[in-house]
Amino acid sequence: MVARFTLAAAIALPAVMAATAGAGVTYLDATDGVGGNTTYSDGSVFTAVDDSTAADNMWNQRDFANNASIYSTNESSENGARLMTTVSGLSAGQEYDVYAYFWGASGQLWRGRAALVDNAAGDIQGYNTSHFSSSSFLPMDRMTDDAPGDASLQTNLHLTYDAGGFENSGYFDNAVLIHQSDRYMAQVTLGTAIADANGEIHVYIDDLANTSNGNRTWYDGVGTALVPAPGAILLLGAGGLFATRRRS
Numbered sequence: 376m377v378a379r380f381t382l383a384a385a386i387a388l389p390a391v392m393a394a395t396a397g398a399g400v401t402y403l404d405a406t407d408g409v410g411g412n413t414t415y416s417d418g419s420v421f422t423a424v425d426d427s428t429a430a431d432n433m434w435n436q437r438d439f440a441n442n443a444s445i446y447s448t449n450e451s452s453e454n455g456a457r458l459m460t461t462v463s464g465l466s467a468g469q470e471y472d473v474y475a476y477f478w479g480a481s482g483q484l485w486r487g488r489a490a491l492v493d494n495a496a497g498d499i500q501g502y503n504t505s506h507f508s509s510s511s512f513l514p515m516d517r518m519t520d521d522a523p524g525d526a527s528l529q530t531n532l533h534l535t536y537d538a539g540g541f542e543n544s545g546y547f548d549n550a551v552l553i554h555q556s557d558r559y560m561a562q563v564t565l566g567t568a569i570a571d572a573n574g575e576i577h578v579y580i581d582d583l584a585n586t587s588n589g590n591r592t593w594y595d596g597v598g599t600a601l602v603p604a605p606g607a608i609l610l611l612g613a614g615g616l617f618a619t620r621r622r623s
């Protein structure tokens with residue numbers, strides 16, 4: 376009995392933890408302008424210029440990706456100002472896994488920078504869609520199997536998507552476009568953050584300044600997933616054990 380109980384515990388607890396951890400990522404599409412969830416990093420209003428690839432050091436709004444709106448820089452060499460996306464409506468004091476979402480194109484090396492804490496005096500961490508060993512950038516995780524030629528250089532998430540390009544594996548809590556033409560969404564894993572007293576988490580976004588359009592930045596939005604409190608996992612685990620024990 377003791378041996379069977381221990382075996383049941385070993386099976387039940389990881390299953391419960393996996394189910395809890397897979398609760399889903401809630402995607403928030405970045406929006407600009409007055410009242411938008413995305414501002415410059417100092418909190419001032421960010422308004423993207425519309426459909427201009429000019430080297431104007433401004434983020435350009437183009438009609439691609441989620442909600443037919445992506446923020447782009449370096450389609451001509453420039454330095455877009457650092458942005459801050461605010462996720463609101465979270466539970467104050469609760470811990471969340473936080474992600475940033477960029478796009479890449481098949482066969483190209485698009486990039487971005489993202490962090491949970493600003494570094495006003497310098498760069499924040501960079502990420503690239505196709506990682507190479509000498510890069511100071513960390514890899515973005517492509518969400519689809521595009522650009523198979525360099526698949527061995529990074530981790531793919533291998534999610535599935537419908538004919539319209541929307542993820543349908545249950546990874547996201549809401550409808551999220553991850554594939555469009557020869558382009559794909561890529562995920563940056565930022566770690567965890569605690570929602571502040573206002574139920575908010577801030578994510579800082581930047582580009583690779585003054586580079587070629589092959590290293591451009593396309594920023595779409597951020598994601599959050601509640602990290603279950605250790606007590607919740609223990610309670611669920613104990614419930615699983617109890618059920619298993621009754622059955623045996």
Ligand SMILES: [Ca+2]
Binds near residue numbers: 434
């Ligand atoms: Ca521009």
Ligand SMILES: [Ca+2]
Binds near residue numbers: 404405439440444
């Ligand atoms: Ca968008």
Ligand SMILES: [Ca+2]
Binds near residue numbers: 455457583584
């Ligand atoms: Ca910049």
